[in-house]
Amino acid sequence: METVxxxxxxxxxxxxxxxxxxxxxxLFPLVEGFYVDLHKNPELSHAEQRTASGVAEWxxxxxxxxxxxxxxxxxxxxxxxxxxxxxxxxxDMDALPLEEKTGLPYASTTRAPDEDGVxxxxxxxxxxxxxxxxxVGAADLLSETRDEWAGTVxxxxxxxxxxxxxxxxxxxxGLYDRFGRPDxxxxxxxxxxxxxxxxxxxxxxxxxxxxxxxxxxGEGGHASQPHTxxxxxxxxxxxxxxxxxxxxxxxxxxxxxVLTVGRIQAGTKAxxxxxxxxxxxxxxxxxxxxxxxxxxxxERIVRAEAAASGAAREPxxxxxxxxxxxxxxxxxxxxxxxxxHAYFGEDYVIHLPxxxxxxEDFNYFGLPGDPQPIPYVFWFVGATPHxxxxxxxxxxxxxxxxxxxxxHSPFFAPAREPTLRAGLAAITVAxxxxxxxxxxxxxxxxxxxxxxxxxxxPDAVHEPRAVAGDPVDPFGGAPARGETAPQPAAPLSDPxxxxxxxxxxxxxxxxxxxxxxxxxxxxxxxxxxLASSWPDPAQDPAKSTYDADMDAVMGAQDDELRDEWRSDKxxxxxxxxxxxxxxxxxxxxxxxxxxxxxxxxxxxxxxxGSAHHAPPPHGPDDDLPDAEYRL
Ligand SMILES: [Zn+2]
Ligand SMILES: [Zn+2]
Numbered sequence: 001m002e003t004v005x006x007x008x009x010x011x012x013x014x015x016x017x018x019x020x021x022x023x024x025x026x027l028f029p030l031v032e033g034f035y036v037d038l039h040k041n042p043e044l045s046h047a048e049q050r051t052a053s054g055v056a057e058w059x060x061x062x063x064x065x066x067x068x069x070x071x072x073x074x075x076x077x078x079x080x081x082x083x084x085x086x087x088x089x090x091x092d093m094d095a096l097p098l099e100e101k102t103g104l105p106y107a108s109t110t111r112a113p114d115e116d117g118v119x120x121x122x123x124x125x126x127x128x129x130x131x132x133x134x135x136v137g138a139a140d141l142l143s144e145t146r147d148e149w150a151g152t153v154x155x156x157x158x159x160x161x162x163x164x165x166x167x168x169x170x171x172x173x174g175l176y177d178r179f180g181r182p183d184x185x186x187x188x189x190x191x192x193x194x195x196x197x198x199x200x201x202x203x204x205x206x207x208x209x210x211x212x213x214x215x216x217x218g219e220g221g222h223a224s225q226p227h228t229x230x231x232x233x234x235x236x237x238x239x240x241x242x243x244x245x246x247x248x249x250x251x252x253x254x255x256x257x258v259l260t261v262g263r264i265q266a267g268t269k270a271x272x273x274x275x276x277x278x279x280x281x282x283x284x285x286x287x288x289x290x291x292x293x294x295x296x297x298x299e300r301i302v303r304a305e306a307a308a309s310g311a312a313r314e315p316x317x318x319x320x321x322x323x324x325x326x327x328x329x330x331x332x333x334x335x336x337x338x339x340x341h342a343y344f345g346e347d348y349v350i351h352l353p354x355x356x357x358x359x360e361d362f363n364y365f366g367l368p369g370d371p372q373p374i375p376y377v378f379w380f381v382g383a384t385p386h387x388x389x390x391x392x393x394x395x396x397x398x399x400x401x402x403x404x405x406x407x408h409s410p411f412f413a414p415a416r417e418p419t420l421r422a423g424l425a426a427i428t429v430a431x432x433x434x435x436x437x438x439x440x441x442x443x444x445x446x447x448x449x450x451x452x453x454x455x456x457x458p459d460a461v462h463e464p465r466a467v468a469g470d471p472v473d474p475f476g477g478a479p480a481r482g483e484t485a486p487q488p489a490a491p492l493s494d495p496x497x498x499x500x501x502x503x504x505x506x507x508x509x510x511x512x513x514x515x516x517x518x519x520x521x522x523x524x525x526x527x528x529x530l531a532s533s534w535p536d537p538a539q540d541p542a543k544s545t546y547d548a549d550m551d552a553v554m555g556a557q558d559d560e561l562r563d564e565w566r567s568d569k570x571x572x573x574x575x576x577x578x579x580x581x582x583x584x585x586x587x588x589x590x591x592x593x594x595x596x597x598x599x600x601x602x603x604x605x606x607x608x609g610s611a612h613h614a615p616p617p618h619g620p621d622d623d624l625p626d627a628e629y630r631l
Pocket of ligand 1: 127161189
């Protein structure tokens with residue numbers, strides 16, 4: 001089908017979600033158990049056999065037609081449930097070569113050979129274990145509630161996201177030819193926001209990434225006789241220094257650009273001038289023009305520095321990673337955000353003012369460059385434990401985001417229950433935005449109206465941070481629009497009294513393990529925390545999304561500047577184009593966080609920490625992508 005499916009009314013999607021989520025308490029321990037199992041047994045990119053088997057087993061058990069080995073270890077599950085759109089739900093399965101330092105009782109101690117055969121520690125430091133657990137949980141919930149919806153669910157568990165080649169591998173293996181082309185694609189990613197918070201962004205949400213290998217050829221010799229050599233170490237050093245000026249002097253200040261030399265190697269001994277030096281360079285940008293500009297600057301500077309030092313042989317420059325931006329369809333993004341808004345309540349859904357410089361290969365599933373690309377929506381699910389968030393330095397949410405352990409940090413320790421519950425509900429409700437029916441079908445008519453996140457309702461004893469009179473508690477089944485909150489079916493079971501135990505020794509901001517305080521027994525349902533941490537999105541309901549976005553991006557700038565953003569001449573800039581797509585779209589929920597500061601860290605989870613301890617480079621034929629170029 002070529003047309004974008006019609007999304008159901010967001011309140012109806014939320015109602016379907018409420019009905020479907022009634023099964024959540026029954027299913028949740030299984031999802032949580034699967035997550036813990038994956039976390040303890042992470043697998044590197046291209047080696048996700050055990051994870052893939054777990055996914056395939058789960059899907060088979062719940063009635064899906066299952067296909068394994070798609071594009072390597074990829075798994076596809078199909079569930080046909082009458083006429084209707086095909087909705088693809090995607091998660092990634094791979095982990096990182098990183099030694100876990102979270103102190104969690106289920107921390108990974110796994111070691112495995114990397115693609116060079118070198119044994120490395122392995123950790124789920126990017127949350128792909130949670131993505132996968134939420135994916136099979138959502139698949140199960142949808143399978144168990146077929147009366148609530150119609151259409152086809154296409155489950156895609158992707159390998160090798162961290163190497164940015166898993167999505168392409170699945171497509172090249174005939175994903176759409178063999179299993180049908182979806183009408184809309186949905187995906188999510190954990191990020192360093194408060195656990196349970198859902199962050200949307202219409203238009204570009206993640207940047208583009210490219211990576212280059214550079215080999216500089218000098219002429220080696222004795223360290224005491226430098227005049228007889230061409231020293232590649234000096235050439236490489238000058239290249240690194242000179243490249244630092246590219247973003248600041250050559251790229252327009254209105255564009256986002258990053259250029260990082262992530263690897264530099266030369267020589268073996270102090271008294272030998274080597275023959276060559278080797279560098280790896282990574283760039284990030286929000287559009288191809290900027291990425292091309294960075295590329296040509298790299299090429300020009302590398303060649304010029306080699307020539308300036310009198311190198312007889314031209315340097316070798318090779319691009320070995322190239323991944324485009326993730327650009328959410330504006331209409332679909334608004335539809336899914338509206339359904340999340342209706343389901344979770346306004347305190348749990350925000351609109352990000354700026355894209356993240358992180359990169360995902362999720363965008364390939366949308367067939368960029370195709371005459372009829374497939375619309376997709378990708379959002380973030382906050383994973384930071386609330387006590388860690390609260391203790392993080394920073395006066396604003398965006399400052400705090402830069403000060404909590406983030407994706408790719410050895411301390412990345414998602415708050416298990418609130419994160420999984422939110423991720424599971426978010427992808428299920430998003431699917432029901434397209435699969436659900438506007439008219440009542442099956443049990444939908446008996447759904448409670450309004451926002452609801454059924455699950456155990458809050459218990460005053462377990463709500464240490466609850467504010468007296470706070471009317472909103474989306475995680476517990478919030479009263480909305482004057483409705484009375486549904487009564488809890490059963491008393492709250494302490495989510496942290498389970499066999500997995502509470503996380504111990506969560507890292508303090510800055511990477512130091514914190515004292516394990518008394519466990520927060522009801523962190524998952526503590527709406528007062530979020531409500532007090534993020535500005536109230538409903539504070540100024542009259543403000544348009546566009547204007548609020550402008551505030552967020554520009555602060556309290558004067559109107560003249562705003563007009564400039566609106567003017568045609570600003571249209572080449574990525575941000576303006578992106579804003580235009582938001583402006584076109586009336587359905588985005590009102591009210592992004594107000595007035596976040598300009599700064600490098602807001603807008604999504606930036607990569608942090610050293611993700612990769614790579615061995616020395618092989619020869620020029622070594623074209624295996626490294627694991628450090630994505631979110
Ligand atoms: Zn990731
Ligand atoms: Zn990652």
